[in-house]
């Protein structure tokens with residue numbers, strides 16, 4: 012049977028989502044889909060349109076995996092505008108007269124930019140802000156303006172989301188930018204009057220001029236016939252070289268209208284909750300659709316369009332999901348300023364209470380809307396600091412425990428209560444799984460461990476970053492249900508990591524065999540072996556490949572490099588504090604060149620060399636070690652980098668030598684094995700250029716010494732480090748960090764970073780401070796001695812391996828061909844360096860080589 | 865159909881470290897060898913079906929309910945070293961075909977490790 016034909020009109024963001032979902036779900040190949048778009052690009056990321064100015068390459072904006080368009084079930088027709096739908100003949104016709112028959116037609120024509128009918132709109136130098144061609148033309152125009160003694164003068168008409176993006180774009184091209192808004196405030200759809208004031212203040216700090224309550228009457232030509240100035244309704248005029256209109260969007264419903272289909276009250280193709288128009292063979296999705304649940308939606312956002320695309324695919328495949336209206340909650344970053352609103356942000360509910368905080372210093376404005384008894388959260392609005400947004404948004408309609416103001420006061424001023432997530436809150440965003448489904452799995456489906464919950468709900472099966480949250484919800488439910496919450500490491504050990512740590516330490520055991528015989532059962536696995544390996548390394552600080560230990564380690568620890576997707580490794584020499592001499596840089600460059608390694612500056616102030624084969628690692632390290640470099644432990648659950656800023660040595664604001672301190676810390680804690688990786692940062696003054704408070708330990712210089720912060724984290728659940736001690740001298744910095752890290756190493760769970768460890772430590776940071784500053788448990792001598800042993804016994808792992816022929820044996824590619832490269836590796840060159848070939852590239856390379864026969 | 869069965873000498877038993885894997889090239893195929901603590905030697909395909917990379921020999925050995933296993937180092941799928949069956953998929957799909965590993969019979973004779981390969985003609 013030949014496949015049914017779907018034709019999609021419009022090749023925009025929602026069309027892309029539609030085709031991608033269709034190809035994923037239509038496993039039997041029931042449908043062939045043809046996408047017809049008038050733009051000359053494959054679908055691109057319009058949301059990120061403004062990044063065109065930093066990337067300046069349209070290719071970088073293309074959406075999704077481009078192989079989608081080569082799929083035999085997909086045809087993409089570009090540069091073709093559909094002019095007409097013939098419903099009787101079931102075909103669409105393009106401007107060029109080409110006709111495409113359909114069994115199902117999907118309209119995804121989006122919106123067009125709209126400008127008020129003013130004189131002068133057609134002058135050269137007037138732009139819209141909707142398509143790649145728009146922004147490319149704008150860029151070309153600004154670049155080619157002849158200088159008149161100063162920067163190009165830019166105006167943006169419209170102070171909404173698009174207008175502020177355009178203002179940022181003008182600025183990034185070196186033009187001045189003035190935003191002209193007819194309403195009394197910026198972003199009138201998202202924020203209230205005070206919020207608008209705050210936003211105006213913050214944006215003016217960025218150098219953008221803002222004029223509200225001002226209407227534009229006309230665009231006037233200059234002497235050269237191009238745009239020259241704007242005239243306003245107060246009679247005033249201002250000179251400009253470029254004008255961008257961002258005054259709103261209108262749904263592109265013309266095809267539907269001409270075909271006699273009903274439209275929504277405010278335009279847009281009228282559809283039911285299944286995204287069907289009056290004609291059962293025609294659907295409409297995205298911004299061109301007027302869906303019943305969204306009668307009043309007036310902001311253009313991508314999320315509703317994506318849901319509509321999914322609903323329509325589901326329906327075409329025989330399912331029956333429904334589009335339930337858009338969640339208009341938004342969080343945006345405009346010119347670097349956070350703006351977020353959710354729920355009943357404008358307090359439209361009768362009797363609603365508003366709790367407001369505005370911070371004159373930072374310029375932030377925050378508001379929560381509560382029911383009249385201040386118990387239930389209805390909505391909120393954030394300008395300048397939206398850190399509480401993601402936690403609060405799922406709480407709309409639920410009781411908010413504690414004092415609501417704790418959520419809008421600056422972090423750390425008032426204790427924020429622990430939130431019990433409501434059932435409908437999304438926990439796993441990859442798979443769209445709610446807290447309720449996780450609870451259901453635990454309580455009704457009998458899933459009592461993480462594996463079972465994952466298998467049952469699919470939560471945590473994609474990127475995995477939600478797993479700690481899923482586990483927490485599971486444990487809370489188990490506790491409520493009177494079940495014992497198992498801390499068992501795996502089927503071989505019934506203890507948690509910290510229990511095992513003390514057991515091994517007390518019993519003084521040194522080998523895995525002794526440990527599993529004494530405290531566990533079986534032969535071990537990929538969970539308990541590395542855990543024991545790490546505990547042994549923390550306690551005794553012996554070489555990771557010391558007798559019998561190699562088999563405990565993950566390949567990364569075992570070969571002291573990180574395995575990459577194709578089975579080769581990355582090489583990261585330590586660059587303490589980010590400081591490096593030109594000579595050492597040269598050695599790194601030579602090694603990279605000689606071994607043809609892909610080279611990249613990491614996010615941790617050092618250099619990563621990718622694509623080294625197992626058998627090449629010793630030769631590479633030989634060179635690096637000979638030049639005085641050592642392992643950067645980029646592979647270990649251990650200290651990674653100590654990030655520094657340049658500090659008082661060069662910086663005019665620095666008050667202490669932050670580079671010196673960072674190097675001292677990095678050399679002190681290098682190689683220290685821990686439950687998870689650890690990072691440290693040192694900033695030379697309170698401006699915090701080293702982002703130290705985002706690290707497990709952050710050290711920030713003060714006039715009198717150093718402040719030490721602990722428990723910061725980037726990654727999936729970012730947390731700011733909290734102040735442990737203030738204005739201390741160098742020796743005290745080392746002492747408190749020694750103790751903090753040792754306490755963490757001894758008592759944290761497997762793969763638990765400092766932030767959650769600190770939060771869950773009984774009594775929290777105060778209790779930890781009590782242990783390490785006041786010695787409340789009487790263990791400080793022990794912690795100090797343990798760290799001293801580490802510092803004294805440190806040796807470079809790589810150097811040790813190079814000196815030991817027995818250990819070098821682990822670096823053979825094949826036991827019967829020790830230096831033979833893995834024959835399955837394949838590379839292509841991109842931007843002047845090689846990278847692993849993708850699956851399809853590899854196949855075509857094989858085919859070319861004639862080996863696929 | 866005819867097939868040739870050959871025993872290929874790969875290495876000496878002492879070339880293998882207990883508990884650790886090693887890769888070998890056998891008639892152009894990549895094979896992962898494991899000498900376990902109990903003295904047995906196992907051989908499976910070295911390509912990981914989930915990562916599409918030749919890495920199985922570099923995983924961690926262990927057991928699941930007594931069944932000797934190998935855990936792939938990239939995405940942590942667990943396979944039986946006896947049957948090659950994938951015991952833990954980590955909720956992922958294999959890249960090409962089967963999620964399971966091909967198993968090769970191994971003989972240790974006079975300290976020589978011999979892997980049996982079957983080729984259909």
Ligand code: SRM
Pocket residue numbers: 573574575581583611612613614615616617618619645651652688690705706723724725726727728764
């Ligand atoms: C190379 C690098 C990216 C880059 O190209 O810049 C990188 C690469 C990897 N990161 Fe990272 N991270 C890198 C900086 C960071 C940073 C930024 C920083 O350190 O300032 C962060 C956020 C800060 C933080 O850690 O709190 C970061 C947060 C993560 C996380 C999330 C951890 C968390 O607590 O949520 C993971 C996942 C994990 O460790 O479980 C991760 C895991 C990884 C892994 C190990 C993923 C993997 O298993 O293969 C990548 C290893 C690649 C390799 O072979 O080297 N990487 N990673 C950066 C190496 C820095 C270095 O010099 O060592």
Ligand SMILES: Cc1cc2nc3c(=O)[nH]c(=O)nc-3n(C[C@H](O)[C@H](O)[C@H](O)COP(=O)(O)OP(=O)(O)OC[C@H]3O[C@@H](n4cnc5c(N)ncnc54)[C@H](O)[C@@H]3O)c2cc1C
Pocket residue numbers: 020021022023024025026047048049050057058059060061091092093094119120121122140141142172173176263266296297298299311312313314316343
């Ligand atoms: C600068 C900018 C910033 C934005 N920022 C955000 C944001 O931060 N968050 C957010 O959620 N949303 C944002 N949006 C909105 C978001 O981009 C839209 O909601 C989304 O693109 C809508 O997708 P769509 O497929 O419905 O329409 P579009 O992406 O506009 O696609 C429609 C396509 O159909 C084509 N077309 C129309 N008629 C025809 C025809 N007759 N024949 C052939 N082709 C036709 C059009 O040329 C267009 O390519 C932003 C938009 C812009 C412009």
Ligand code: SF4
Pocket residue numbers: none
């Ligand atoms: S964010 Fe880190 S873990 Fe994720 S792809 Fe980049 S380097 Fe890899």
Ligand code: FES
Pocket residue numbers: 438439440441442470471472473474475476477478
């Ligand atoms: S958020 Fe759950 S798997 Fe990514």
